[in-house]
Amino acid sequence: MDVKxxxxxxxxxILPEEASLWSEVEGKIREVCRVYGFGEIRVPTFEETxxxxxxxxxxxxxxxxxxxxxxxxxxxxxxxxxxxxxxVVRAYLENALFQRGKKTKLFYIERMFRQERPQKGRYREFTxxxxxxxxxxxxxxxxxxxxxxxxxxxxxxxxxxTLRINSIGCFRCRGPFRDALKEYLKSKLPELCPxxxxxxxxxxxxxxxxxxxxxxxxxxxxxxxxLCDNCKxxxxxxxxxxxxxxxxxxxxxxxxRGLDYYTGPVFEFVSGKLGAQDAVGGGxxxxxxxxxxGGEPTPATGFAIGLDRLVMLVEKKKEERIPLWIVNIxxxxxxxxxxxxxxxxxxxxxxxxxxxxxxxKAQFREADKRNAKYVLVIGEDEIRKxxxxxxxxxxxxxxxxxxxxxxxxxxxx
Ligand SMILES: [Zn+2]
Ligand SMILES: [Zn+2]
Numbered sequence: 001m002d003v004k005x006x007x008x009x010x011x012x013x014i015l016p017e018e019a020s021l022w023s024e025v026e027g028k029i030r031e032v033c034r035v036y037g038f039g040e041i042r043v044p045t046f047e048e049t050x051x052x053x054x055x056x057x058x059x060x061x062x063x064x065x066x067x068x069x070x071x072x073x074x075x076x077x078x079x080x081x082x083x084x085x086x087x088v089v090r091a092y093l094e095n096a097l098f099q100r101g102k103k104t105k106l107f108y109i110e111r112m113f114r115q116e117r118p119q120k121g122r123y124r125e126f127t128x129x130x131x132x133x134x135x136x137x138x139x140x141x142x143x144x145x146x147x148x149x150x151x152x153x154x155x156x157x158x159x160x161x162t163l164r165i166n167s168i169g170c171f172r173c174r175g176p177f178r179d180a181l182k183e184y185l186k187s188k189l190p191e192l193c194p195x196x197x198x199x200x201x202x203x204x205x206x207x208x209x210x211x212x213x214x215x216x217x218x219x220x221x222x223x224x225x226x227l228c229d230n231c232k233x234x235x236x237x238x239x240x241x242x243x244x245x246x247x248x249x250x251x252x253x254x255x256x257r258g259l260d261y262y263t264g265p266v267f268e269f270v271s272g273k274l275g276a277q278d279a280v281g282g283g284x285x286x287x288x289x290x291x292x293x294g295g296e297p298t299p300a301t302g303f304a305i306g307l308d309r310l311v312m313l314v315e316k317k318k319e320e321r322i323p324l325w326i327v328n329i330x331x332x333x334x335x336x337x338x339x340x341x342x343x344x345x346x347x348x349x350x351x352x353x354x355x356x357x358x359x360x361k362a363q364f365r366e367a368d369k370r371n372a373k374y375v376l377v378i379g380e381d382e383i384r385k386x387x388x389x390x391x392x393x394x395x396x397x398x399x400x401x402x403x404x405x406x407x408x409x410x411x412x413x
Contacts, residue, residue, distance in 0.1 A: 008124070009118060009124070010115070010116070010118040010123050010124025010125070011123060011124060011125045012123055012125075017316070017319075018311070021311055021314055021316060021317075022307070022311055024156075024314075025156055025307065025310065025311055025314060026109055026129075026307075028152060028155045028156050029107070029109060029129050029152060031155070032148060032151050032152045032155060033107045033131070033148070035151075036105070036144070036148045036151075037105055038105040038106060038107040038131055038133075038148075039105065039106060039107070040106075040107055040108065040109075041088060041091060041106045041107070041108050042108065042110070043081070043084070043087040043088060043090075043091050043108065043110065044081075044087065045080060045081065045111065046078045046079060046080050046081065047078070047079060047081055047086070047087055047090070048076065048077070048078065048079075049067070049069050049077040049078060049079040050077075051079075051086050051087070051090060052067065052079055052081075052082060052083075052086055054292070054293070055085070055086040055089070055260070055261055055289060055292070055293065056082070056083060056086060056259055056260060056261070057203075057259060057260025057261070058260075059199075059202045059203040059206075059260075060203075060206075060258050060259055060260060061258055062082045062083065062114060062258065062259070063082075065115070066082060066114040066115045066116055067079050067080070067082050067113075067114070067115070068080040068082075068113045068114075068115060080112075080113035081110070081112055081113065082112055082113060082114045083112060083128070083259075083304065084108050084110055084112065084128055084130040084132075084304055085130070085132060085259075085261070085286070085289075085302055085304070087110075088106055088108060088130070088132050088302075089132070089134075089289060089290055089293060089295075089300075090293065092104060092106070092132075092134060092290075092295075093290070093293060093294065093295045097134075098134075098135070098295070098296070098298065101135075102135050102136075103133070103134070103135040103136050104132075104133075104134040104135055105131070105132075105133050105134075106131065106132045106134070107129070107130065107131045107132075108128075108129070108130050109127065109128070109129050109307070110127065110128060110130075111125060111126070111127055112125075112126055112127070112128050113125055113126075114126075121306070121308055121309040121312050122306075122308070122309075123308055126306060126307075126308050127306070127307040127308060128281075128304045128305065128306055128307065129281075129304070129305050129307055129310075130283075130302060130303060130304035130305070131145050131148065131302055131303060132300060132301075132302035133145055133300065133301050133302060134290070134298060134299075134300040135298055135299065135300070136299060136300075136301075137234075137287065137299035139234045139235075139237040139238035139241065139265075140237075140241060141301055142238050142264075142265055142285060142301050143238060143241040143242060143245060145283070145301060145302065145303055146163060146242065146245075146247060146267065146303075147245055147247065149269060149281075149303060149305065150163075150245075150247055153269075156310075156314050157314065157315060158271070158310065158313045158314060160271060160272045160273060161248075161269050161270065161271050161280070162248045162249065162250055162269075162270045162272075163242070163247055163248065163249035163250070163267055163268070163269060163270070164249070164250050164252045164255055164267060164268045164269075164270050164279075165238075165239075165242075165249050165250070165251060165252065165255070165265060165266070165267040165268075166223065166224065166251060166252050166253055166254075166255040166256070166265070166266055166267070167223060167224055167227060167231060167234075167235040167264055167265045167266070168205065168223045168256055168257075168262060168263070168264070168266055168284075169223055169226060169227050169228065169231045169263070169264065170228065170230070170231050170263045170264060170287065170288075171263060171288055172228055173226055173227050173228035173231050174205075174223075174226075174263075176226050177221065177223050177225075177226035178204055178205065180221040180226065181204050181205065181207075181208075181220065181221055182200070182204050184220055184221055185200055185204060185207060185217075185220075188216060188217065191213075191216055192207065192210075192213050192216070193210060193212045193213055195210065195212075196210050196212075196213055205256045206256065206258065208220060208253075208254045208255075208256050209254070209255075209256050209257075209258060214254060217254070220253075220254070222253040223253065223256075224251075224253065231264055234264055234265070235264070235265060238265055239251070249267075255267070255268060257282060257283075257284055261286040261288065261289040261292075262284040262285065262286055263284075263285055263286060263287045263288055264284070264285035264287065265284055265285050265301075266282070266283070266284030266285075267282055267283060267284060267303070268281070268282035269281045269282060269303075269305065271309075271313055273313055280305055280306060280309045280310050280313070281303055281304055281305030281306055281309075281310075282303060282304070283301070283302050283303025283304060284301065284302075284303075285299070285300070285301040286300050286301070286302070287299040287300065319371070320350075321371050321372065321373050322350050322351070322352055322370055322371065322372045322373065323349060323350055323351070323372070323373045323374060323412045323413055324344070324349065324350070324351040324352075324372065324373070324374050324375075324376060324408070324412045325351070325352050325353065325363075325366075325367035325370065325372035325374070325375045325376070326340065326341055326351060326352070326353035326375075326376045326378060327353070327354070327360060327363040327364060327367065327375050327376065327377045327378070328353065328354075328363070328377075328378050328379070329360055329377070329378070329379035329380070330379060330380055332380055332383060333378045333379050333380060333382070333383060334355070334357075336378055336383050336403070337353055337376075337378045338353065338355070340378075340403060340405060340408075341353055343405040344405050344408065344409060347405060347409055349408075349409050349412070349413060352367075352370065352372070354366055360377075367393070368393065372393055373392075373393060373394070373412065374390055374391065374392060374393060374411075374412045375390070375391045375393060376388045376389070376390050376391075376401070376408065377389040377390075377391065378403070382403070383403075386402060386403050386404075387400045387401065387402055387403060388400070388401055388403050389401075390408075390411065390412075
């Protein structure tokens with residue numbers, strides 16, 4: 001068949017079998033977030049473009065290359081949100097959530113949009129689960145959200161996740177580190193990729209992020225050696241608490257994360273099962289962002305996890321058996337069966353029947369294919385006697401049963 005209109009590159013259809021896995025994961029997310037005291041927030045799909053330029057950062061890959069930006073009919077520049085934090089923080093300020101308490105704990109499950117090269121588990125329209133813990137500067141808050149993520153991984157049965165973590169320091173201790181890094185990179189510059197040559201001038205930290213040049217930069221200065229006293233204290237306490245929580249982590253001095261607003265610890269959740277594209281998500285502390293958006297100075301920390309990739313790691317469960325399939329012979333029986341089916345469904349019983357007028361044999365075949373536990377046969381005779389034949393599909397045994405929804409429910413459930 002030649003479908004006339006096809007989906008846009010980088011988007012996808014999630015079909016029922018996989019979608020049920022999604023809703024299971026989303027259910028677990030909501031459960032874990034409730035236990036951890038995070039409230040759900042839903043934000044718009046698009047925002048003013050300037051929001052992302054000012055927060056995510058002008059020289060980041062997201063803003064430079066990946067945003068879906070368009071002009072609406074009023075001449076405003078709008079952008080489909082490429083990540084969650086800027087929108088959530090905007091909503092936090094705009095709705096004055098800071099007035100409700102010193103700490104605000106929010107989570108979201110939202111669609112995001114980035115024009116990236118599509119690859120396994122990476123789409124141009126994708127879904128992220130994220131949390132933002134606003135108002136606490138304690139390293140225990142960083143540990144709290146990391147612990148939340150690991151609780152979730154355990155609940156959905158995703159194993160082999162490691163935390164990769166680093167501290168890139170606050171805006172005060174970042175200066176000396178940036179200088180040392182630039183000094184070091186100068187001598188390496190001819191060997192680096194064209195992207196890094198450009199980054200060297202505008203955003204030298206991002207050079208450490210480059211997959212292509214990673215090997216060449218092994219002896220680069222480490223941000224943790226340049227931390228100010230506050231950042232050092234925060235970092236050491238976080239590491240020690242993560243050890244006490246028995247969270248598997250690895251300090252990665254090359255980890256800087258691509259976004260401008262991070263200060264202090266940054267981290268990624270890494271799965272051994274995803275190959276080179278191994279991060280399922282990540283986050284970090286962003287103590288300066290809220291003030292830069294016009295709020296009071298407010299520390300915050302958060303992360304986002306890509307659900308498209310997380311769901312890939314969840315093992316598919318076998319589909320539950322349908323308890324009952326109604327097979328009918330003749331028009332009269334079809335309607336009687338249909339009415340009975342609806343009564344049972346209103347009582348919460350999963351039941352199916354064929355309404356395409358197929359033969360008895362074909363209906364049985366379908367019931368078998370769909371793995372029905374029982375088949376109820378209704379024909380004209382059965383209607384007259386008000387009794388149908390109930391067949392146990394496993395044992396093949398048949399019995400007569402009154403065509404009464406209560407009695408049928410009790411028998412098959
Ligand atoms: Zn610092
Ligand atoms: Zn590079």
